Amino acid sequence: GQQVMQIPQYQHVQEGEDFTTYCNSSTTLSNIQWYKQRPGGHPVFLIQLVKSGEVKKQKRLTFQFGEAKKNSSLHITATQTTDVGTYFCAGPEGGGADGLTFGKGTHLIIQP
Amino acid sequence: DAGVIQSPRHEVTEMGQEVTLRCKPISGHNSLFWYRQTMMRGLELLIYFNNNVPIDDSGMPEDRFSAKMPNASFSTLKIQPSEPRDSAVYFCASTPGLAYYNEQFFGPGTRLTVL
Numbered sequence: 001g002q003q004v005m006q007i008p009q010y011q012h013v014q015e016g017e018d019f020t021t022y023c024n025s026s027t028t029l030s031n032i033q034w035y036k037q038r039p040g041g042h043p044v045f046l047i048q049l050v051k052s053g054e055v056k057k058q059k060r061l062t063f064q065f066g067e068a069k070k071n072s073s074l075h076i077t078a079t080q081t082t083d084v085g086t087y088f089c090a091g092p093e094g095g096g097a098d099g100l101t102f103g104k105g106t107h108l109i110i111q112p
Numbered sequence: 113d114a115g116v117i118q119s120p121r122h123e124v125t126e127m128g129q130e131v132t133l134r135c136k137p138i139s140g141h142n143s144l145f146w147y148r149q150t151m152m153r154g155l156e157l158l159i160y161f162n163n164n165v166p167i168d169d170s171g172m173p174e175d176r177f178s179a180k181m182p183n184a185s186f187s188t189l190k191i192q193p194s195e196p197r198d199s200a201v202y203f204c205a206s207t208p209g210l211a212y213y214n215e216q217f218f219g220p221g222t223r224l225t226v227l
Contacts, residue, residue: 020178032211042203043155044216088155092212099145099168100212 004091005057008101014111019076021106023089030092032072033064043102046074046087053109076108084110118204118218124225130192131224136185137206145216146179146189147203155203161187194226 005024011050021078023032031050035043047056049065056063060083061076076083088104093099117136125131137144146158159169161181169179176195181187191198200225205216 021120033215035216042218042221043205044218048213048215059140093157093168099157099160101157104156 004089004101004103006089006106008106009104010025010107010109012109012111013079016078017021019079019083021089021108023072023074023091024040025070025091028069032069033090034063034072034074035088035090036085036104037105038089041085043088047077047101078106079110081110081112084108097112116204116206116217118219119203120227121220123224123227126227127195128193129226130190131194131198133189133197133202133204133224133225134138134218135187135189135204137187137204138208138217139181139185141206141208141217142184142186142213143209144181145151145205145207146187147205147218149201149203149221150199158189189207191224199224199226202214205209 007022029046032047033048036046037043038076047063051068054065055068060077064073070088074087086107088102088105090100090102093101119134119138125224142163144161147155148158154162156169156171159163159179160167163180177191179189201221203221205218
């Protein structure tokens with residue numbers, strides 16, 4: 001099935017610094033979704049990207065979908081303590097299956 | 113809307129015991145998913161139902177795991193017999209349409225500990 005690789009696994013930043021996580025697939029994705037999971041919580045949907053080269057913004061968060069639709073990134077400007085958590089990308093399973101394959105996630109740790 | 117409801121929230125059991133996890137999806141959602149999350153393996157899709165029918169169970173680890181969805185508002189995931197390596201957080205999620213094209217709404221999860 002589909003493999004979605006995510007880097008880095010962990011990222012420590014000082015509050016106010018920027019943060020970026022990257023998601024890569026070996027095959028072309030029809031779409032990609034991003035989720036955030038707070039410590040002790042459950043994944044919560046952030047956004048879906050569908051079009052090649054698409055860029056979407058949510059306040060301090062910027063999401064990009066690569067031109068080849070094989071990679072994506074999430075960038076957070078001027079991190080705040082509320083941004084702490086794990087950020088997952090997820091793509092279609094592929095191979096005729098209908099589910100989602102999640103990356104391992106990037107754990108964002110913010111030092112005040 | 114109450115969101116996806118899971119019970120119990122925490123379960124501690126001994127190896128060899130049967131464990132049943134329960135899920136109530138959001139009303140009107142026709143796709144339901146069971147995931148398992150561990151530090152080592154991340155978030156893994158176990159099984160996916162559409163209109164109460166199991167569509168993809170390729171992620172179910174072995175015969176000790178079984179899942180049912182007797183109606184649109186209820187699903188169970190059963191582990192029998194349980195083993196310590198089954199310790200994980202189990203999430204149920206639902207979506208109103210195609211699995212990979214719609215936002216998935218996750219429940220709060222059941223934290224399972226098998227001693």
